Amino acid sequence: MSFLWAALASLPSWLLIATVRLYQIFLSPVLGRQCRFTPTCSQYFILAVQKYGALRGAWRGVLRICRCHPFHPGGYDPP
Numbered sequence: 001m002s003f004l005w006a007a008l009a010s011l012p013s014w015l016l017i018a019t020v021r022l023y024q025i026f027l028s029p030v031l032g033r034q035c036r037f038t039p040t041c042s043q044y045f046i047l048a049v050q051k052y053g054a055l056r057g058a059w060r061g062v063l064r065i066c067r068c069h070p071f072h073p074g075g076y077d078p079p
Contacts, residue, residue, distance in 0.1 A: 013053060016058055017050070021046075036073070036074025037067075037075065037077045038075070038076050041068050044061060047078075048079040051079055064077070
């Protein structure tokens with residue numbers, strides 16, 4: 001029973017990561033590399049969800065995406 005609970009608890013994180021992976025595979029090559037940061041915003045999103053969980057990690061990922069614009073210098077920014 002605990003295995004089932006653990007699988008259900010990790011489902012939101014898994015879904016978020018799968019969505020970003022699909023973006024990386026299908027959309028990112030079409031749009032081109034535009035991120036000013038290292039790691040890229042999509043990789044940061046995945047790392048943040050893995051480190052902080054679905055809610056807090058997704059929030060940190062969204063904030064990072066909001067910082068990724070032409071007027072921000074970018075650079076190295078780990079989660």
